[in-house]
Amino acid sequence: xxxxxxxxxxxxxxxxxxxxxxxxxxxxxxxxxxxxxxxxxxxxxxxxxxxxxxxxxxxxxxxxxxxxxxxxxxxxxxxxxxxxxxxxxxxxxxxxxxxxxxxxxxxxxxxxxxxxxxxxxxxxxxxxxxxxxxxxxxxxxxxxxxxxxxxxxxxxxxxxxxxxxxxxxxxxxxxxxxxxxxxxxxxxxxxxxxxxxxxxxxxxxxxxxxxxxxxxxxxxxxxxxxxxxxxxxxxxxxxxxxxxxxxxxxxxxxxxxxxxxxxxxxxxxxxxxxxxxxxxxxxxxxxxxxxxxxxxxxxxxxxxxxxxxxxxxxxxxxxxxxxxxxxxxxxxxxxxxxxxxxxxxxxxxxxxxxxxxxxxxxxxxxxxxxxxxxxxxxxxxxxx
Amino acid sequence: xxxxxxxxxxxxxxxxxxxxxxxxxxxxxxxxxxxxxxxxxxxxxxxxxxxxxxxxxxxxxxxxxxxxxxxxxxxxxxxxxxxxxxxxxxxxxxxxxxxxxxxxxxxxxxxxxxxxxxxxxxxxxxxxxxxxxxxxxxxxxxxxxxxxxxxxxxxxxxxxxxxxxxxxxxxxxxxxxxxxxxxxxxxxxxxxxxxxxxxxxxxxxxxxxxxxxxxxxxxxxxxxxxxxxxxxxxxxxxxxxxxxxxxxxxxxxxxxxxxxxxxxxxxxxxxxxxxxxxxxxxxxxxxxxxxxxxxxxxxxxxxxxxxxxxxxxxxxxxxxxxxxxxxxxxxxxxxxxxxxxxxxxxxxxxxxxxxxxxxxxxxxxxxxxxxxxxxxxxxxxxxx
Numbered sequence: 001x002x003x004x005x006x007x008x009x010x011x012x013x014x015x016x017x018x019x020x021x022x023x024x025x026x027x028x029x030x031x032x033x034x035x036x037x038x039x040x041x042x043x044x045x046x047x048x049x050x051x052x053x054x055x056x057x058x059x060x061x062x063x064x065x066x067x068x069x070x071x072x073x074x075x076x077x078x079x080x081x082x083x084x085x086x087x088x089x090x091x092x093x094x095x096x097x098x099x100x101x102x103x104x105x106x107x108x109x110x111x112x113x114x115x116x117x118x119x120x121x122x123x124x125x126x127x128x129x130x131x132x133x134x135x136x137x138x139x140x141x142x143x144x145x146x147x148x149x150x151x152x153x154x155x156x157x158x159x160x161x162x163x164x165x166x167x168x169x170x171x172x173x174x175x176x177x178x179x180x181x182x183x184x185x186x187x188x189x190x191x192x193x194x195x196x197x198x199x200x201x202x203x204x205x206x207x208x209x210x211x212x213x214x215x216x217x218x219x220x221x222x223x224x225x226x227x228x229x230x231x232x233x234x235x236x237x238x239x240x241x242x243x244x245x246x247x248x249x250x251x252x253x254x255x256x257x258x259x260x261x262x263x264x265x266x267x268x269x270x271x272x273x274x275x276x277x278x279x280x281x282x283x284x285x286x287x288x289x290x291x292x293x294x295x296x297x298x299x300x301x302x303x304x305x306x307x308x309x310x311x312x313x314x315x316x317x318x319x320x321x322x323x324x325x326x327x328x329x330x331x332x333x334x335x336x337x338x339x340x341x342x343x344x345x346x347x348x349x350x351x352x353x354x355x356x357x358x359x360x361x362x363x364x365x366x367x368x369x370x371x372x373x374x375x376x377x378x379x380x381x382x383x384x
Numbered sequence: 385x386x387x388x389x390x391x392x393x394x395x396x397x398x399x400x401x402x403x404x405x406x407x408x409x410x411x412x413x414x415x416x417x418x419x420x421x422x423x424x425x426x427x428x429x430x431x432x433x434x435x436x437x438x439x440x441x442x443x444x445x446x447x448x449x450x451x452x453x454x455x456x457x458x459x460x461x462x463x464x465x466x467x468x469x470x471x472x473x474x475x476x477x478x479x480x481x482x483x484x485x486x487x488x489x490x491x492x493x494x495x496x497x498x499x500x501x502x503x504x505x506x507x508x509x510x511x512x513x514x515x516x517x518x519x520x521x522x523x524x525x526x527x528x529x530x531x532x533x534x535x536x537x538x539x540x541x542x543x544x545x546x547x548x549x550x551x552x553x554x555x556x557x558x559x560x561x562x563x564x565x566x567x568x569x570x571x572x573x574x575x576x577x578x579x580x581x582x583x584x585x586x587x588x589x590x591x592x593x594x595x596x597x598x599x600x601x602x603x604x605x606x607x608x609x610x611x612x613x614x615x616x617x618x619x620x621x622x623x624x625x626x627x628x629x630x631x632x633x634x635x636x637x638x639x640x641x642x643x644x645x646x647x648x649x650x651x652x653x654x655x656x657x658x659x660x661x662x663x664x665x666x667x668x669x670x671x672x673x674x675x676x677x678x679x680x681x682x683x684x685x686x687x688x689x690x691x692x693x694x695x696x697x698x699x700x701x702x703x704x705x706x707x708x709x710x711x712x713x714x715x716x717x718x719x720x721x722x723x724x725x726x727x728x729x730x731x732x733x734x735x736x737x738x739x740x741x742x743x744x745x746x747x748x749x750x751x752x753x754x755x756x757x758x759x760x761x762x763x764x765x766x767x768x
Contacts, residue, residue: 044714051718074710
């Protein structure tokens with residue numbers, strides 16, 4: 001298999017399709033990313049509560065890190081001087097960074113937007129920062145990210161069509177500037193353009209076509225999973241998909257639930273990231289073959305069974321529900337550690353199953369089977 | 385070596401002495417405990433921030449769990465029904481439990497002491513509990529602890545001689561009752577008597593002699609490391625030591641700093657427990673060959689070097705000070721996880737070094753050498 005041969009360029013290979021669903025791999029100098037891929041989120045250079053060895057063992061080929069958080073702490077220039085983000089956090093696989101724009105909009109204060117970029121104050125200490133398309137790419141380059149994102153403006157939904165159009169067109173101009181700035185970076189890295197346009201089909205199509213004309217090595221779909229119903233999100237994917245080049249990876253940003261992932265893969269998405277498995281793990285919620293299980297629930301207090309005895313993840317297989325419930329109730333770190341591990345493992349196995357199913361032309365069956373497991377619900381309550 | 389031969393009884397074997405310092409091993413059906421031994425504290429059935437696999441890898445042969453915390457949550461009867469503490473928390477080595485008395489005194493509210501025992505309200509939910517010598521031993525038995533402690537009354541220092549005498553004599557009467565209650569438990573477990581008597585030498589001697597007459601399989605020294613100067617603690621150990629049987633293990637409860645451990649080993653102590661390595665790890669403090677290192681300090685922000693490149697613990701060897709500093713500043717779980725791991729490893733290696741040195745008759749040199757490392761201090765600040 002060529003996926004693991006060392007390469008010095010970035011490329012995408014489509015191995016099989018099944019309806020709109022696709023499987024293949026992205027090749028990077030840091031290693032291959034099997035698609036569809038779920039990227040665990042390592043916001044501040046750590047996937048909260050996990051050792052990177054564990055992240056690798058779950059099956060993750062790539063992790064995401066947040067430009068906004070890292071530019072504030074410890075600072076991009078500092079990480080560069082320390083040898084880059086891979087060595088800093090001890091992850092030698094590919095890393096994808098966002099542009100920082102989304103967190104600037106959601107976390108910082110005193111924002112001022114202009115054609116040039118955005119100025120804001122840090123949510124940590126109030127320090128003043130400037131962010132432009134060029135600076136975002138420069139920061140991502142200092143971090144050493146293998147896959148980088150253009151700076152874009154992500155509007156909140158719902159919004160007026162005019163507002164969606166203005167932000168989408170600004171994002172297109174920023175895409176051009178990002179692309180020029182990115183040319184200074186070493187070979188083998190990739191910059192993705194981001195499709196915007198709110199919930200307006202015509203704007204989404206305009207954005208996708210304009211970006212496709214710019215010939216990016218990959219395309220993100222942004223501005224979704226921001227509170228809209230799932231059917232709106234899926235409709236937007238269906239709208240955009242025909243206008244994206246077949247031979248480039250497609251990344252749906254910030255999505256989502258296991259069901260969102262399955263439905264988006266069915267519509268041609270190749271890459272995902274979301275804090276859901278990690279954040280839920282810190283809040284006592286486990287994602288399993290049997291659906292979501294809330295370990296805070298007192299019904300687990302006397303249950304000696306693991307979350308899933310057939311799993312090959314120790315967190316799912318080896319620890320009793322009674323113990324997990326106890327750890328959660330006592331707010332012990334180990335509870336967050338184990339449930340985060342279990343959830344990232346579940347997300348990665350969900351994608352591994354999707355890849356195998358697409359390759360064998362049975363993706364619809366796979367989706368039905370997985371959803372059937374969720375619908376049957378958790379195994380019966382332990383009677384003691 | 386007979387230390388690892390399965391046994392069905394509890395015994396202590398002295399292998400070598402060097403001055404008052406001793407090395408040997410405690411045999412239990414769950415495995416051997418090499419002495420001098422440091423026991424990591426797993427208060428609520430978890431050594432905070434560590435997997436038990438890691439605890440084992442640091443060299444720990446035994447861990448401590450707190451009866452008070454476990455009787456409140458999840459409850460001793462519940463743990464017994466789930467198969468006991470070993471299986472509940474997934475640690476198959478020996479476990480030592482305290483009596484719960486110390487935490488009743490320091491954490492609970494509305495305490496009422498009598499000859500019979502103590503009643504109190506839970507600090508978690510205000511629930512009402514009764515604790516007697518018999519109930520403490522019953523709880524420890526339900527947990528399945530390999531080494532159990534008699535219920536005692538631990539007075540705060542300083543206190544009057546009368547108060548120290550009253551509490552010590554009550555503890556002796558409770559020792560008798562605990563011993564009788566313990567007879568119901570399976571073979572191979574051990575109950576330790578606890579020497580009390582405050583900072584009054586005559587009371588300490590009276591307590592030690594009376595307990596020795598009762599012929600316990602091991603002896604604890606309680607009521608120290610409660611705020612008194614180190615020299616008071618060491619003087620009390622020297623006072624008590626000649627009155628404890630040579631062929632029984634001696635456990636100094638709740639102690640202490642690395643220096644406390646070295647000095648106490650020199651005075652004939654075999655076993656220790658303390659929250660210091662774990663609690664300090666959650667507060668950015670690392671114990672190393674070079675003394676204590678506070679990772680919050682900004683001087684680490686650009687330092688690419690690990691805490692100790694010669695260590696065989698990944699937490700000390702593989703992660704840069706810059707990264708640890710960053711994790712601590714961002715209050716990331718992984719910072720606590722790594723520093724706790726590093727500290728428990730350091731404590732265990734300190735005891736491993738002590739065992740080897742005593743066996744070779746060079747314990748004084750070992751102490752001097754270790755203290756010299758601390759005194760030289762941390763390796764010079766990174767200049768960039």
